[in-house]
Amino acid sequence: MARRWTASAPGGPDTWEFAEYDVPAPQTGEITILVRAAGVNPADYKHVARPGATFPIPIGYEVSGVVTGIGPGTRIGSGTVEVGDEVIAFRVQGGYATELTVAADKVFAKPESLSFEAAANLLLAGATASEMLHVTGVVTGENIVVHGASGAVGVSVLQQARLLGARVVGTASPSSFERVKRYGGIPVAYGPGLVDRVRDAAAGPIVAALDTVGTDEAVDASLELVADRSRIVTIAAQRRAAQDGILAIGGAMPASAAYRNGIRAHLIDLAGAGALEVPIARTFPLADAPAALRFLAEGHPGGKIALLP
Structure with missing residues (x-):
């Protein structure tokens, strides 16, 4: 029988339950996936803590795996599908599972060149990064700053900005400088004197700021560096966004959800x-999901984390 992680009441991962459950048979517009890897994201535990959450909550937003069942007349987001096909599913509920049935439009064919671990961690961070670049209107030849450039979203921003032809200065701890360089960014250390270091590294005006960390330092530096507040975006400082008139985006916002759904196939x-x-930092058995989330919460995993059933 299949197993999955579920939060039955408010509380951290150590209070969640890993229990057997019956996987629903796929109906029209649905498919069933045998999970080979589940992506691990801060949103997985933040979802449980949000005000007004309705329990029980199956945990996990993105998976990769193999199709084991297809509803009548069903196609997936990338087209036709057959049992045995390798797929990616994003914006699902209950991905921390051995098997699950999901809406077929959330599922796409997995490229053979992409490992299950990488595939299961591609779309949440990648779609967030893409939206940050989209809402700030970044184009070829511009200088931008990315706060938290060595994290999962930051690394995806670095790569996607490089594809756009933008020049990126990325804030990070010195221990993460090599990762920032590897993905096309110019690393600078956060801390006192940040604004001057960013300006020196950019060798030109900074026209947009993308904040993935949500600290006051990041927002304050962005406001000092970027004249146009419509070109400053945060995914982690909603209070400052409302206070200072900058952009805030998030997967629960309708506009963000629509954009992220639309960019999946491209990513x-x-x-x-x-x-x-x-980049994958580490894998954990699915049964050790709380340990994986503790590792993530330490703040510098050095890449993404995958749960393996």
């Missing part, structure tokens, strides 16, 4: 062609 194509890499 998969980029990854399949080798133009968008998903």
Whole structure:
């Protein structure tokens, strides 16, 4: 029988339950996936803590795996599908599972060149990064700053900005400088004197700021560096966004959800062609999901984390 992680009440991962459950048979517009890897994201535990959450909550937003069942007359987001096909599913509920049935329009063919671990971690970070570049209107030849450039979203921003032809200064700790350089960014250390270091590294005006960390330092530096507040975006400082008139985006916002849904196929194509890499820091057995989330919460995993059933 299949198993999955579920939060039955408010609380951290150590209070969640890993229990057997019956996987629904796929109906028209649905498919069933045998999970080979589940992506691990901060949103997985933040979803449980949000105000007004309705329990029980199956955990996990993105997976990769193999199709084991197809509803009558059903196609997936990328087209036709057969049992045994390798797929990616994003914006699902209950991905921390051995098997699950999902809406077929959330599922796309997995490129052969992409590992299950990377595929399961591609789309949440990648779609967030893409939307940050989209809403700030970044184009070829511009100088931008990315706060938290060595994190999962930051690394995807670096790669996608490089494809656009933008020049990126990325804030990070010195221990993460090599990762920022590897993905096309110019690393600078956060801390006192940040604005001057960013300006020196950019060798030109900074026209947009993308904040993935949400600190006051990041927002304050962005406001000092970028004249046009419509070109400053955060995914982690909603209070400052409302206070200072900058952009805030998030997967629960209708406009963000629509954009992220629409960009999935493009990101998969980029990854399949080798133009968008998903660095994997570590894998954990699915049964050790709380340990994986503790590792993530330490703040510097050095790449993405995958759960393996």
